[in-house]
Amino acid sequence: MSEIVEIIDTLESRLxxxxxxxxxxxxxxxxxxxxxxxxxxxxxxxxKDMDVLKKQYESLKITNSLLGSEENKRDTKLKINSLIREIDYCIAQLSD
Structure with missing residues (x-):
């Protein structure tokens, strides 16, 4: 009987x-x-911070180009042309 008690005690301890x-x-x-x-x-x-910084960087590149920097001149010209096309499209839509 004492073996059963020991087994139960051991089992309770393990549990x-x-x-x-x-x-x-x-x-x-x-x-x-x-x-x-x-x-x-x-x-x-x-x-989110990285996206904001990327946008600021792009703005600074364009600003630099407008101020006479030769590095990003092509990108700035492309951006300006894109904006002009958008404005022309809006004017055409308003004319209709």
Whole structure:
């Protein structure tokens, strides 16, 4: 009979350790999910910032070309021609 009691005690001890390990893993999982959410938010913000900086860079390139810089003159001419075509299209639409 004492063997059965020992087996039951050992089993209870192992089950308690198992439940403790499960609780610990659930806590770790929750922490990792929170860290992942924070990292995702940071990545999204940095992506938005990068898009804004790209647009500013393009504007600066065009401004530089308008001020006489030879580096981006072709791009600026193409952009101006594109804008002129859009304006002509709008005028034509308004004339109808």
């Amino acid at each position: 308690q350790k198992l439940f403790n390990k499960i609780d610990q893993l659930e806590q770790t999982s929750a922490q990792l999910k929170e860290e992942l959410q924070k990292a995702t938010t940071v990545i999204q913000q940095q992506s």
